Amino acid sequence: MMQQYLMLKAQAAGSLLFYRMGDFFELFFEDAKQAAAILDIALTTRGEHGGEPVPMCGVPVHSAESYLARLIRAGKRVAIAEQVETPEEAKRRGGSKALVKRDIVRFVTAGTLTEEALLNPRAANRLVAICEVRDRIGIASCDVSTGAMLLEECAVDGLATALARLDASEIVCPEGFAGEAARDAIERPTAEFDSTEGERRLKSLHGLATLDGLGNFTRAMLGAAGGLVAYLDHAGRGKLPLLLPPEIRTSDGGLAMDAATRASLEILVAQDGGRAGSLVACIDRCASGAGARLLAEDLAAPLTERRAIEDRLACVAHFQRDPLLRSDLRALLRGLPDIGRALGRIVAERGSPRDLGQIRDGLREAARIRELLEGSADRPALLDRAMERLSGQDELIDLLARALIASPPTERGSGGYVADGYDADLDELRGIAGNARKAIAAMEARYREETDTASLKIKHNNVLGYFIEVPAKHADKLMAADSGFTHRQTMAGAVRFNSVRLHEEATRIAEAGAQALACEERHFEELVAAVGDRREALAALAGALARIDVAAGLAERAVEGDWCRPEMTDEPVLDITGGRHPVVEEALARSGERFVANDCCLEADDRLWLIGGPNMGGKSTFLRQNALIVLLAQAGCFVPATSARIGIADRLFSRVGAADNLARGRSTFMVEMVETAAILTQATERSFVILDEVGRGTSTYDGMALAWAVVEAVHETLKSRCLFATHYHELSRLADTCDALSLHHVRAQEWKGELVLLHELAGGAADKSYGLAVARLAGVPPAVVKRAKAVLAKLEKGRDETGGLAAGLGELPLFAAASAAIEDAPPADGLAERLADLEIDALSPREALDLLYEWKREAAQRES
Numbered sequence: 082m083m084q085q086y087l088m089l090k091a092q093a094a095g096s097l098l099f100y101r102m103g104d105f106f107e108l109f110f111e112d113a114k115q116a117a118a119i120l121d122i123a124l125t126t127r128g129e130h131g132g133e134p135v136p137m138c139g140v141p142v143h144s145a146e147s148y149l150a151r152l153i154r155a156g157k158r159v160a161i162a163e164q165v166e167t168p169e170e171a172k173r174r175g176g177s178k179a180l181v182k183r184d185i186v187r188f189v190t191a192g193t194l195t196e197e198a199l200l201n202p203r204a205a206n207r208l209v210a211i212c213e214v215r216d217r218i219g220i221a222s223c224d225v226s227t228g229a230m231l232l233e234e235c236a237v238d239g240l241a242t243a244l245a246r247l248d249a250s251e252i253v254c255p256e257g258f259a260g261e262a263a264r265d266a267i268e269r270p271t272a273e274f275d276s277t278e279g280e281r282r283l284k285s286l287h288g289l290a291t292l293d294g295l296g297n298f299t300r301a302m303l304g305a306a307g308g309l310v311a312y313l314d315h316a317g318r319g320k321l322p323l324l325l326p327p328e329i330r331t332s333d334g335g336l337a338m339d340a341a342t343r344a345s346l347e348i349l350v351a352q353d354g355g356r357a358g359s360l361v362a363c364i365d366r367c368a369s370g371a372g373a374r375l376l377a378e379d380l381a382a383p384l385t386e387r388r389a390i391e392d393r394l395a396c397v398a399h400f401q402r403d404p405l406l407r408s409d410l411r412a413l414l415r416g417l418p419d420i421g422r423a424l425g426r427i428v429a430e431r432g433s434p435r436d437l438g439q440i441r442d443g444l445r446e447a448a449r450i451r452e453l454l455e456g457s458a459d460r461p462a463l464l465d466r467a468m469e470r471l472s473g474q475d476e477l478i479d480l481l482a483r484a485l486i487a488s489p490p491t492e493r494g495s496g497g498y499v500a501d502g503y504d505a506d507l508d509e510l511r512g513i514a515g516n517a518r519k520a521i522a523a524m525e526a527r528y529r530e531e532t533d534t535a536s537l538k539i540k541h542n543n544v545l546g547y548f549i550e551v552p553a554k555h556a557d558k559l560m561a562a563d564s565g566f567t568h569r570q571t572m573a574g575a576v577r578f579n580s581v582r583l584h585e586e587a588t589r590i591a592e593a594g595a596q597a598l599a600c601e602e603r604h605f606e607e608l609v610a611a612v613g614d615r616r617e618a619l620a621a622l623a624g625a626l627a628r629i630d631v632a633a634g635l636a637e638r639a640v641e642g643d644w645c646r647p648e649m650t651d652e653p654v655l656d657i658t659g660g661r662h663p664v665v666e667e668a669l670a671r672s673g674e675r676f677v678a679n680d681c682c683l684e685a686d687d688r689l690w691l692i693g694g695p696n697m698g699g700k701s702t703f704l705r706q707n708a709l710i711v712l713l714a715q716a717g718c719f720v721p722a723t724s725a726r727i728g729i730a731d732r733l734f735s736r737v738g739a740a741d742n743l744a745r746g747r748s749t750f751m752v753e754m755v756e757t758a759a760i761l762t763q764a765t766e767r768s769f770v771i772l773d774e775v776g777r778g779t780s781t782y783d784g785m786a787l788a789w790a791v792v793e794a795v796h797e798t799l800k801s802r803c804l805f806a807t808h809y810h811e812l813s814r815l816a817d818t819c820d821a822l823s824l825h826h827v828r829a830q831e832w833k834g835e836l837v838l839l840h841e842l843a844g845g846a847a848d849k850s851y852g853l854a855v856a857r858l859a860g861v862p863p864a865v866v867k868r869a870k871a872v873l874a875k876l877e878k879g880r881d882e883t884g885g886l887a888a889g890l891g892e893l894p895l896f897a898a899a900s901a902a903i904e905d906a907p908p909a910d911g912l913a914e915r916l917a918d919l920e921i922d923a924l925s926p927r928e929a930l931d932l933l934y935e936w937k938r939e940a941a942q943r944e945s
């Protein structure tokens with residue numbers, strides 16, 4: 082057995098091996114130790130290997146799913162080794178000692194799950210494959226639970242942003258590819274990412290002679306698609322899950338946001354890693370899991386095309402206007418099973434009769450929803466397009482309705498899920514078994530009479546089948562040679578018998594039962610095939626229902642929060658009145674507090690707002706609320722404001738000074754600068770940027786100088802719309818030189834010695850910083866605050882006398898002139914020429930290293 086185990090373990094490379102033994106999955110050696118620790122189950126030993134006891138632990142097969150879920154959540158992958166023959170077959174094959182054959186039937190990994198119990202109903206579960214073809218990155222992503230597949234391509238430095246958007250559960254890449262952007266990617270053989278093979282696989286998967294009808298796939302996309310399908314093939318051991326024809330995502334077709342922006346805006350997850358407190362949790366009013374998943378997708382990838390945004394907004398407006406329609410619709414949606422995921426399981430051959438029942442019920446519900454919507458006038462185009470997909474499945478509904486009982490079970494081992502009247506042969510078999518059961522009941526009554534034993538019973542168990550049982554004191558009569566009964570078993574207080582007639586009836590039940598089960602199994606396969614044949618239409622229907630649910634949910638949220646429909650424009654403006662931060666507003670409302678709404682008005686000649694004011698005054702909140710309003714609007718949602726006119730942004734950047742990122746081994750300031758550098762190289766005139774206290778992660782002079790230079794660069798070169806929050810008063814001098822920059826502050830008042838934060842935005846620079854007042858508010862001991870006051874007075878005196886930190890900045894040349902001067906300056910040491918002449922490929926690693934040392938030495942000499 083150990084030999085077989087070790088062979089399978091070698092095949093499981095990198096995964097824990099669940100080795101099936103009877104009613105348990107057993108784990109051995111290191112696997113057992115890891116699993117026991119994660120699952121908190123007993124670690125025992127079994128036999129010896131190499132003179133050492135073998136560590137072992139096990140989980141019962143019937144509850145394996147919950148253990149699997151915990152292992153997957155802990156970042157493990159699991160190979161399931163099943164028995165692929167019965168003990169009887171093994172004996173027939175190799176004698177009484179023969180070992181039952183086992184084989185790995187599936188790899189359970191985070192990105193390839195379809196089981197209801199292992200998936201979050203309100204979140205997509207994405208598997209992503211990436212590869213590089215001639216400096217372009219191909220990205221294939223799919224949600225195996227619903228079959229949706231997307232192909233895209235980007236430049237090498239765009240990978241991190243794309244992966245941040247996709248938020249994959251699992252990433253695969255060719256050997257040697259995993260880098261900074263995809264550190265946890267699983268490496269697979271490079272040959273699996275061959276683009277020609279990828280193309281062949283997609284064609285055969287969708288029965289197409291050419292892929293032209295689906296779009297223009299690039300080599301990089303096809304390579305990634307190949308890698309994705311090959312990995313699924315590997316994980317399912319040859320059984321592929323549902324994969325719909327891939328769609329192409331154009332890299333310019335959406336609001337670009339990098340990982341840092343997503344994290345800082347807490348779009349899908351809050352800072353603590355959970356959903357609670359995130360934007361999606363705050364606005365999700367979807368009635369179905371599929372709707373919630375689509376909403377999350379919308380928020381993760383907002384649009385840039387005005388028509389498409391307007392389409393979505395028109396749908397929300399339609400449901401917002403009609404509360405009755407909305408509530409009827411949402412009531413229907415609430416009863417909707419998850420068609421997409423049931424379909425995913427059925428096509429992956431992991432479906433159950435219950436999944437078929439869910440498809441049937443879902444299709445019926447879809448028909449009702451269509452009927453309801455047909456009754457509403459002036460429907461927007463997107464809604465009409467969605468509705469078209471909701472019909473055309475009457476035949477399948479009828480088939481499933483006739484074939485299945487009302488609530489089919491998840492297990493099909495004991496049958497009973499095919500409805501009476503669907504198949505005359507099955508009815509007859511059930512009739513035979515039913516009659517035989519009745520005959521046995523009649524037989525029991527007759528035997529009681531014949532033997533004059535009222536306590537005689539006919540019973541059934543799995544070992545003996547049917548038998549007659551009497552208490553031991555009545556057994557003699559039945560033991561008589563001519564009684565017609567044959568003795569089978571003597572128990573402590575009872576004796577068991579058989580009879581020819583009972584045997585005959587029992588055989589009839591068993592045979593008819595087995596035949597009925599086989600018959601149901603055949604029907605199950607037919608129904609699975611019928612559903613599988615319509616997979617694309619069903620997936621489209623599920624998608625349409627989700628789209629309707631999202632729109633109705635957003636309308637509900639808009640009404641609840643008194644949100645408005647944003648007016649979208651292509652001009653570079655951002656004009657918001659009465660804007661609120663949805664998450665902060667909700668949190669304040671819970672504690673009975675009121676959120677103070679604020680306006681924001683950025684336009685071409687006033688596009689950069691510098692915002693000062695006390696700590697806790699609401700600067701960060703104001704910055705984020707405006708970024709969130711842009712994001713929400715471009716995702717097709719109403720926004721928390723009285724009115725909003727939004728110039729569509731191509732990129733959104735959000736940066737918070739010195740956010741902790743110690744997990745990635747970088748100092749906080751380094752992170753801040755890396756993130757700021759990304760903005761300075763990527764933002765455009767159409768971008769919207771929020772910068773929150775950039776520069777605070779280092780010494781005052783360095784930080785202020787950097788903040789100063791960054792504001793100038795954003796203002797002069799990038800010309801993006803930007804909100805910049807800062808504590809550096811000195812930056813307000815920038816208003817003298819930057820004509821599209823204006824000063825603002827969050828208001829506070831000192832009242833009877835106490836600081837009152839008004840959370841209200843006003844024009845002009847902040848008059849003072851209130852840092853000490855906030856410290857007092859926070860409970861810093863009075864003695865310390867008093868001492869700080871004294872120190873501050875000294876510092877301020879010094880500042881007034883010397884001109885302070887920003888003394889001398891008045892003579893600074895303008896940013897544009899300074900940059901030109903830098904660009905025009907000749908290279909001091911001819912390094913550029915030397916680099917241009919260098920043939921890197923002709924150098925040995927040693928020579929390259931020597932050269933680096935040499936240049937470093939030269940540079941050091943020049944500085945000194």
Ligand SMILES: Nc1ncnc2c1ncn2[C@@H]1O[C@H](COP(=O)(O)OP(=O)(O)OP(=O)(O)O)[C@@H](O)[C@H]1O
Pocket residue numbers: 665669675676677678679694695696697698699700701702703827840841
């Ligand atoms: N507009 C508002 N209305 C009501 N309360 C608000 C508003 N804005 C912010 N607050 C409250 O003030 C708290 C602090 O806000 P925020 O973090 O935005 O301040 P800040 O000025 O960025 O502070 P710091 O400079 O210390 O980072 C928030 O958690 C919230 O409870």
